[in-house]
Amino acid sequence: MATTAGPAQGYSYARPSGLAGGVLDLATSGGTTLAGPQAHPHFFSGVLTRPAPAAAALLGLADVARTRYFQPRPTGFRDPVVTCNGDRLRLESFSACGGVYARLDVLQAGMDGEVRERGTTNVDVNGPLREALARVGGGDPLHFAVGAEELVVTTGDGAVVEKKVPLPDRWLRGFAEVQVITAGFDPRAELAAADAVRFLRALPARTRGPMWAVPAGRTLRLGSRPVPGAVCLPGAERLRTMLPLLRFATGLRAYGPPATAASGPLSSVWELELPGMRYVLALSPETDRGFSGEGAVLDALAGDEVAADADLLGALLAFEPRVEPDLLAERSGLDLARTRAALTQLGTSGRVGFDAAEAAFFHRELPYDPSRVAALNPRLRAARELMGAVRFTAPDVALVPGSDQDRQVRFTGDAARCTCPWWAKYRGDRGPCKHVLAARLVRDGAAVPAGGAR
Template sequence: MAVTTDEQTYSYVRPSELTFSGGRADLLLATSGGRTAAGPATHPVFFDGFLGHAEQAAAALLAVAKVARTRFYVPPGMVAAILRAADPVVTSNGDRLRFESFSACCGVYARYDALPGSLDGTLLDTGTTNVDFNPPMRDALARIGGLEPLHLQVGEDVVVRTLDAEVTEKKVPLPERWLKGFAEVQIACATVSPAFDVAASEARRFIRGLPSSGSRKPVWVVPAGRGLRITTRPTPDAVSLSGLDRLKPLEPLLRFARSLRAYAAPHDAQGATGVWELELDDARFVLVLSPESSRGFSGEGGVLWDLADEQSAEDADLISALLTFEPRIDISGLSAEAGLAEDRVTRALSRLGAAGRVGYDVAEGGYFHRELPYDADRLATMHPRLRDAITLVETSAVRLDGETAYVRSGDTEHVVRRVVDGDRCTCPWYAKHKGNRGPCKHVLAVDLVRKRER
């Protein structure tokens, strides 16, 4: 797996720590660099108060951290390397805290939302940062009992610390595909719709009955009476599932669950994105699974259409300047404030999602503002198909002839034909993926030329 040449460096004034005293648990989550509503911050401070349902919250935080340390798929012949997990991301949206992580294989995304009813304290600021999840802190979290109040600080006032305070640095090389996956998963989530909702008892029976390993080929989960069952035949009301063990991160939370909801992407016989959501007490835990366990979100290519939409670039810049870490972005309100039609605002948000600057909450049915604490400019350089498409356009390699286009690529001329369900290309990429993993560079190049000529 290729990694970026630069390392993402997390700098903490101190490690995160969980201590027990006076009949309560005190959890300090050390923050790294990120963004707040006022701009970049070295060590933002987001929350100081009590996190309700302590045992549930501890289990959810541990589940998010475990996903970041797990590789659910190892390619054949690959020697498993020592896994250096990235730290989870936390976003304060003013009335809630969201903790996010991505698996090392890029095929599983996890998010724990501590909703307003679970927060008893002061949300001091809004923004996004990384938080330190070190082994001693995780071990202590596993010892939290149901009756212990959990006092939580996300960040601390570093001004009161001495100037020579020790700074803890964690240098973690983040693969480009990990960063791309964070952007891709938001695009995928915006396409899903509710499939089924089952009671907690049925969710426990189904998930605990799954084998720890199994076929990597997609199967489908369908309602069966009050419960769920697995079938090998896709149906429109089913949710695709590849790699049964990828649902196992939900297992430690099942004892707290009220219900399990599933959301399905548009029906695809080859498998599709599935979203699994546990409703907890004043909280939610979400898992998003890629169409196949061997396919990380980073290679899906769904963001390419949005990044290639040059017409939405200026709109995205305008919309991003109006965002203030809202828990749910009001498209109608943004439309009025920006003076843009709602469809233009939606396209702008989709482009921002492709750059990792907004997330998508399927339960809320809308985007939420968060800024990944990474260099956004790097995302634009991580898509070779888009780079190649732009080169094809700039070298005049695209020739339009009505609904057909011809693209000269090296010594070969590929034909792109417009049909009812999109463009088709004669290149090997399209022959292999049939558009299921985003457009090929030739289709992208033709789309760019057509838009410029309108």
Template sequence: MTNATQAYSYAGPSTLSEGHLGLSTSGGRTATGFTDHPRFFSGLLTQAAPAAAGLLAVADVALARYHRPQPGFTRDPVVTCGGDRLRFESFSACGGVYSRLDVLGPALDGEVFDRGTTNVDVNNPLREALARVGGRDPLHVGVGPDEVTVTTLDGAVVEKKVPLPARWLRGFAEVQVIAAGFDLRAELSGPQAVRFLRGLPRRASAEVWAVPAGGDLRVSDREVPGGVHLAGVGRLATMMPLLRFVKALRVYGPADGSGAGAVELELPGMRYTLALSPQTWRGFSGEGAVLDDLSGDQVAGDADLVGVLLNFEPTLELGVLAARSGLTPQRVRAALTQLGTAGRVGYDLAEASHFHRELPYDRDHVAALNPRLTSARRLVEQGAVRLTGPDSAEVTTGGGVRAVRLESGSCTCPWWYDHHGSRGPCKHVLAARIAARDLPGGETSPTARDLPVQETSR
């Protein structure tokens, strides 16, 4: 499909001069509506050095292409003001590393003007200045232009356009869904964290598992249940300059130790999180974790209902949203997945909750980014699905008849044999589940048409 394009337009470049960090903003949605150059916050960063180092780390991830490094476009970090915190997010150019710096209330002393989300300009001179911020330097930060800045920079517009590849957009959607399935596996003190990260293999492509061992973590080169998979330890490099500030380290992952993993550093008044895809060559976009939640006909309507209840809250409670919307918690969870694919919610591992933010992607565009779901719906529309039992179905395609198990998600297609569900359900399983939901009382679906359905993306 054709890549989307993101256009940035700043009133001027971000600067750091004489203890004042002015972060220039592009267009974004706020609690009061869309604004060309939102102004969110003005005040002191009480922990200047870790904040500067953390912001630089987020910017470094935005610049990086960890798999097959090569020059390319830079997609500016995103900032969200949730009232009591600032969240800075970025996603690597290769789509395999997600980073976020949460600057929390204790590290902020100033005035909040609005809540919302926008891009921030991080240019080379600013990066150099951030690297020079010392531990005792006072740092005043303004997110968005103040009246003086607007007057001074009148006409000094910074504009740039960058492509947003389909895989990159899908990856942003997948990260929050995958992270919502993680659990805390281990927590280390500051000295333990330094020892653990500095003790990782020096080879950037090394693949290890961080395995809880008493009150510590040991490194294994084999998959271990309960361990956290860290593929390509070189992708943790942006954490190294932060070690002088670290108070604790936490690792998160699924119970079986497979797939993606995440590492979080607790810093004074803030947190820095990295999520790594299952392999260095494999971005988050191929995981298919959102497909089941997106496949129901009612999900789009539920997402619209839940979406109007959001107001850039720093945490979203499932029970509260269920009570306010009148939906079941299960339907709210699916609605949050839909909102995630539209860039409207993220997931905070430390607080085990979603948060509201608005990225510049719409629902229709993201739906087109899921070819397996599109193909599955086409199979249902063409009558290619026949339910053969409470947990079984046959799906007729140009490649033959595929035998599907609905509960386990197994299938006789090549996709299943290659991935065994590790990258989400195949289109045949999705089609069978959609057909099963569409039929009342467990009736059998219509027999597949005689004409085979043309194979498309699995």
């Protein structure tokens, strides 16, 4: 699969992150707090009460960010996104290929200190820091700071530490896609510590095609075919960053959508429970298929009303660790269905994520311009260009121009079918085609873009 890296996003760090004298200090850049944007926010100072698993999990997160699981080749460092939600710290990253989402949740039991601010930023993870983390043992608590007291620390020539980090557009699209996809997952399996260790250590180093993990007593049995209740494990080697964490593991949970005997490859979430923290990996349906290609966000990006509702809800968010739809509906005056749709819209711009362990959204602010999300979806752009030529021949049937002939879109409630080759190939598994999107936009009364007459 050919990929194109997005433009490099420049981060200005006051100084590099480092680990010295038992103090792990993560330098921040360009964050958003409750008080608004800050150049170098300071979120937390204290200790991580379980230093060895914390250091190993941070290394796992960094390893995911620099790994290309499909057609492996060397990549540089990419900086994790960190959110302080008050009672926990969440560190998130994507693999270089966009097919693995990784998150480390340091929970209240795993940290002890002062929360200076709530918000989101990038943190510097560099080579020397990785080497230092690899030497952390299980002795004294690890002193931990996200951000520094000083906002500017200069080098010998008086310049702040600068580095250009290529943060591809596929990361932004992946963050948008993964929360929409995983929000529909349910718990499928839970293994105790010893069973989790045996299962993960027995995984093959390389697989061809997806495997299926089927609950079998206290453990999971791997098979090559889907059955009801199974969890898809596409590319078992993508769980390998969990192996160094197994000596600390207290359990393993797997989440996924319902599977049937006819299911194709599916995404899944794998959560390793650690003392005071959770290490989470979400896997795309295939190793050569990143989350940025799923198309799950397209319906959420399409509607004008949902976008307006999302703007309203966005103003009410305050970096909560759990975003409660019922409470947001009450505060905003929207009904629950519109509130949930608006939360999905907020997720498409990276403003909320989803925690499968708690079946809840959480607030964060990615360091991107939210307007870029829609621009990164060529199907949505193409659909908007087609809107002016959509013709409804019945309330539930529309004709939309195709490359060689009109395509018929037929609605059945919220579902839709199309006669185009894209729909025939994927059957909606990778989101709606451009013809369905265009017809839905017209049906729902969205404004025709300038230059396109209906």
